[in-house]
Amino acid sequence: MAKGRVKLVDIAKALDVSVGLVSCVLSGKAKENRISKNLAKKVIDKANELGYQANQMARGLRTGKSGIIGLVVADIANPYFGKMARFIENEASKLGYQVMFGSSDEDSNKLNSIVNVFLSRQVDGLVIVPVNGSEEFLKNLKNQSIPFVFIDRYSEGVDAETICTDNFEGGYQLTNLLISKGCKKVAAFVYDTNLTNNSERIKGYESCLKNAGIYDGNEDLVYEVGFKHMEQRLESSIKLALKNKCDAFFFANNALGVHSIKYFKDNGVTIPNDIKIVSFDNPEAFQIAEPSITCYEQPIEQMSSKAIKILFDKLENSSLVQNRTYLLPGNLIVRNSC
Amino acid sequence: MAKGRVKLVDIAKALDVSVGLVSCVLSGKAKENRISKNLAKKVIDKANELGYQANQMARGLRTGKSGIIGLVVADIANPYFGKMARFIENEASKLGYQVMFGSSDEDSNKLNSIVNVFLSRQVDGLVIVPVNGSEEFLKNLKNQSIPFVFIDRYSEGVDAETICTDNFEGGYQLTNLLISKGCKKVAAFVYDTNLTNNSERIKGYESCLKNAGIYDGNEDLVYEVGFKHMEQRLESSIKLALKNKCDAFFFANNALGVHSIKYFKDNGVTIPNDIKIVSFDNPEAFQIAEPSITCYEQPIEQMSSKAIKILFDKLENSSLVQNRTYLLPGNLIVRNSC
DNA sequence: CTGTTAGCGCTTTCAC
DNA sequence: GTGAAAGCGCTAACAG
Secondary structure (H helix, E strand, C coil): CCCCCCCHHHHHHHHCCCHHHHHHHHCCCCHHHCCCHHHHHHHHHHHHHHCCCCCHHHHHHHHCCCCEEEEEECCCCCHHHHHHHHHHHHHHHHCCCEEEEEECCCCHHHHHHHHHHHHHCCCCEEEECCCCCCHHHHHHHCCCCCCEEEECCCCCCCCCCEEEECHHHHHHHHHHHHHHCCCCCEEEEEECCCCHHHHHHHHHHHHHHHHCCCCCCCCCCEEEECCCCHHHHHHHHHHHHHHCCCCEEEECCHHHHHHHHHHHHHCCCCCCCCCEEEEECCCHHHHHCCCCCEEEECCHHHHHHHHHHHHHHHHHCCCCCCCCEEEECCEEECCCCC | CCCCCCCHHHHHHHHCCCHHHHHHHHCCCCHHHCCCHHHHHHHHHHHHHHCCCCCHHHHHHHHCCCCEEEEEECCCCCHHHHHHHHHHHHHHHHCCCEEEEEECCCCHHHHHHHHHHHHHCCCCEEEECCCCCCHHHHHHHCCCCCCEEEECCCCCCCCCCEEEECHHHHHHHHHHHHHHCCCCCEEEEEECCCCHHHHHHHHHHHHHHHHCCCCCCCCCCEEEECCCCHHHHHHHHHHHHHHCCCCEEEECCHHHHHHHHHHHHHCCCCCCCCCEEEEECCCHHHHHCCCCCEEEECCHHHHHHHHHHHHHHHHHCCCCCCCCEEEECCEEECCCCC
C-alpha cells in the first residue's frame, strides 16, 4: 500500500473540522446531514487539492461492501471468455464495481479454491462458469449469503439463476441446415466432459435428426473427444467418421471446429465437396477459413449484460430470487462450408 | 459481504483462548511465538470445523497489503491481451495474489481512471499496457510509492521497468524474409496512433529496407491506418498500395493482418502470387487462412512472467529499481504467404 | 507460552 | 450544523 497517502484526517486537520464531517461530505451525504453548502465546498476543494482518494479497503471493512465482483471463467485466454469478461467489465464499471477474475481450466478443484479466495476477499457477488464436479460445492454456496449467477452453462442439481445460449436450438438449427442440403449421415463431435452446454447442443442435434427421420438409434454418430490431448483424439475421430461414410460433420464448439479445419487443410479433404461442416461459436478464424464456416454464434454481449443485471438485482434485493434459467437465442451465420 | 461469517473471535471463544493467539496460529506465526503444538492444532482444527476464512479486507487494512495486483490492458477481449492476462494470473496466483483487470481501449482518460480506482482499492502493484497520452499521468505515478511495470510497449519519457517484444527485430526479420523472396517494393500498414511498439516495428522494417538498398526516402510506403473505423481505412490504403504497384505488404499487427485477409478473399487478390504478405502477431486465424500467413509471434508467456517477476522484485525490495527495458525475442513463423 | 490492547481508515450513530 | 466516539475484523507489540 502506498505510504503517505492523504486520508480523511489530513483534510480534516487542514480545515480544522472533524473527520466525520469530511466523511459525510465526501460520500455525498452532505445534504441529508444538513451541512452548509459553504463548508461542503471547502471540504471538496481541499480534497481535490490534496488529491484525496478514499481507501476502499477501510471503507469496505466498515460498510461490508467491497465493490468487487468475482468472475470465474474456464480460461480468460479463450476469446469467448475474454469477450465475456470484457462485457462484464463494462457493465460492472457502469455501476462502480471492479472485477476480479480467475480461470478454472474446467477443473472443479481450481474453481472451488478460486471461489473461496474470492469470498475471503469479500467480493459482493459472483459470476461463475460452473464446471463438472463442482455441484456439491456450489450447492453449499447457496448457504452463504452471497449472490451469484451462473453463465454459459447450468450446474446439474444446483438451483440458481443461470444465463445460457439456447444451446439446444443452436444444435437443432445447425443440423437442420445440413439436412436441408441433403445430408443423410451427420456425425457430431463433442468434448467428453459432461459440460451441460455441450450436451444440450448434442440433444438439439439428435432431436433434429429424429424429426427428419434419419436418426438411427443403433449407430452412434456422436464422437466424444477428450478435452486433454484434444488434437490427436479429434483427428482419429475424424478419420473414423470419414471411414464410416458420414457426409457431414457437426462440431459442438470452436476449439473442435477450428482444429478440424487444420486437419482438413493438411489432409486434402475438400469442404464442402467431400464433406459439409457446421460448428458452434464464431471465432475470427471461421470467417477467414477457405471456405468460410457456417456456424451458430453465441450472444455473448446479451448473456453478459443479463448476468450482471440479474446479479445486481439480487444484490439490491436478495429476497427476489427466482432461480430461473434464461435461454438467449444465438445467431445462425450461413457461410460456405455446407 | 456475507453475513454471519465466522471470524477470529468466534473460534477464540469456542476454544476459550484469545483472538491474538488464534491470529498467530492461523497466520503461521505459531512457531516464532512459541505456541504449543497442541494448542496450535486445536486452533487449526476448530478453524476448519467452523469453516473459517480470513477477512482479507480487515487483514489488508491492518497490514497495508491487499494481495491484489492491478492489470491494465488495452482490451481483455483481444486474444493477445487475454493470453497475457492468463499468464499473469498464473504467476500471480503462485504467489498468493489475485488480479483485478481493466481495459483502456487505448484511451488515456480511461487508463488514468482505471489506475486511480486500482490505487484507491489499495492494489499492491500494477502491470500496465501504457497508452498514448498518459505519459504525464504515469510520470506522476512514480511519486506514489506503488510499484508498477509496463508491458507490451514503453511510455515515452516515463522512466520505468518495461517488458516488450523486440519489435524492431521482428519488423526487421519479417521484412528481410520478404526481400529474400525477391520483393522490391514493400508497403507497410500500421495504426496511426503513436503506439511505441508499432513504431519500433516500422523502424525495423525501414532499417531492413535501407540495408537492402531499396529504401526510397522520397516515396512513402508506410500507410497509417486509423484505429477507429480501421476496416474502411485499411481497405482504401490497400487499394492505394496495390495501385502503386507494391509487390509485398507488411502488417504491423494482427488486427490489420486479419482484416486484410478478408479483403483479399473478397476481392480475388491471390496470395502469394499477386502479392506477398507477412504480419506481426500469430492469431489462430493465420494458421487457418489459405494460404497460411507468415508472421512474427510475440513471446507472451515470457513477457508476462518476466513482468510479474520484476514487479515482485520491486514489491519486496523497492530500492532495487533499475528502470531497464527488457526486449524479449519473438518467433518468426514461416508459412505460405510469401 | 498466552492474553491484552491499540490501532489500520473509514462510516455512522448520537450528543451538543 | 458540527464534533466525538464506537467499531468493522484483523495484526502486532507488549505484558504477564
